[in-house]
Amino acid sequence: MSTRPVRVGLDVGGTKIDAVAVAPDGEILGRLRRPTGWGEDAVVDSIVQAVTALARETGLALTDIGSVGIGIPGVVDVDGGRVIHAVNLGVESLDLAARAQAALGMPFRVENDVKAAALGAAVLRGASESMAYLNLGTGVAAGIVFGGRIHRGARGTAGEVGHISVDPNGRLCGCGQRGCIETFCGGGALAKAWGRPGALPVQDILDAADAGDPAAIALRDDLHHGAAAAVRVLVLSADVETVVIGGGLTALGSRLEDGIRAALRADAERSAFMSTLRLDERIEILAAGSPAAAFGAALIGASVSEKEIVFHG
């Protein structure tokens, strides 16, 4: 192994942190999952513990770690290392990079989790072409990667396709608009529209649809058509070559994937123009257990180190 330092990446989710240690050549040296704390102090503590546990289990000293990147839900001020409105983590405003760096010493960089996953998925696929990562979870958002770099856009809303309205008569979205893509294929909106108790409401919807429940069938159609709409928007605006679909709803497996493909094919059958785009061949589902988000975070953490070397050296 080279003497260049190990890069650590953390994907901080609502319940767990996925942590990877990445060698300079890109090899994943170690990986572990730890529970995420709730609230600002607990989030910082659980991140510090994840890094120290990962170092211990991978046989590294903390001084071997050259940088840590964190992918985290919420609005992220990348340059300032701050997280704002990460409601699933109980975080209102957190100086995450500064606090973690003060505790552990190495430089931290923070990025929105979907953007980190987009970069990680693109690099792990070896994709030099453009790619979008469409995250179907409680909410819906995408990250766009052009030429191996995250496309952040002018004001950080690149890939926010969840809040594009595709039906003026659709359900009211939490954002205040009607018929947003997220109202069709976001897990939160689907659970609310379903309105029945259950730990896995979207799975319940698909089970009930398979059993012939008309309300469930309508929501299943919404799920597939909403995700298909997001794919169409990404290709007809940014024109990415591939849309990789990830997020919690991908636990639905082929019932999700086959449904999205079928919705894209049905659209292509109605439209000669859409059929030329071959969208059904341009989607992929991120493999279960993929380290893409934590790996992408590691790359982002290393990118700040490179920047600092340029600035200071």
Added chain:
Amino acid sequence: MSTRPVRVGLDVGGTKIDAVAVAPDGEILGRLRRPTGWGEDAVVDSIVQAVTALARETGLALTDIGSVGIGIPGVVDVDGGRVIHAVNLGVESLDLAARAQAALGMPFRVENDVKAAALGAAVLRGASESMAYLNLGTGVAAGIVFGGRIHRGARGTAGEVGHISVDPNGRLCGCGQRGCIETFCGGGALAKAWGRPGALPVQDILDAADAGDPAAIALRDDLHHGAAAAVRVLVLSADVETVVIGGGLTALGSRLEDGIRAALRADAERSAFMSTLRLDERIEILAAGSPAAAFGAALIGASVSEKEIVFHG
């Protein structure tokens, strides 16, 4: 003036060609408009005549012209210099660059007219930030410019926002889908929905709406909401800083601009998220008579020369 050659750019429209001669420092040395021929041979002839007339009126020899760029409606194979399906020009398939180069000697490069206008508008604005050019004409399409370069996308559909459906119950689009953005704010779709004779149907719609005609008021709302939807899609996917609106419908002036702004503001009032984007402040209407499209074509023509110098030198 430097000894570097003059760059000529042509914006080939359905009725006229707008031609500019651009000095190496970016100054526009001369400009003229000529009628466009109908059909493949006549299109080539009118382009050859526009270049020779422009040279004569600007006091240039043809050998002073280092390159010619052509912006033209239709599907363009940029590398091959071919135009396919330019229905407004009576062109099915045309080896335009090769034929024009054979007639005049200097290298030609061909690009889709909306993409050429996007580049020209971005450079004329001095915009280093990202920009989209939204063309509202018979149809609706956008060109996206990041960092002074046209974003073509993986398969050439970047900016094709006209065929994103925003209403599953909307009017049938020529593309086979329902409720495409183009069915709301494309001049062709609006004229068809209006269904009354007249040389300027969209202006007739606005006049009738001002006079209280309910059908016209509904179509006027469609126009403004459709254009606002295109702006939203461009910002929530590619996140361009500014959307410059051009095309034939901008002849409607403030009746178009004020209506699009009002639609964006009404949306922002319903949605705290949308209000943070300040979309009504991020649109501009391309000034009447702007040479943006021809100027952008000139830049594109020069870019092929540079490429050839690299390849051959």
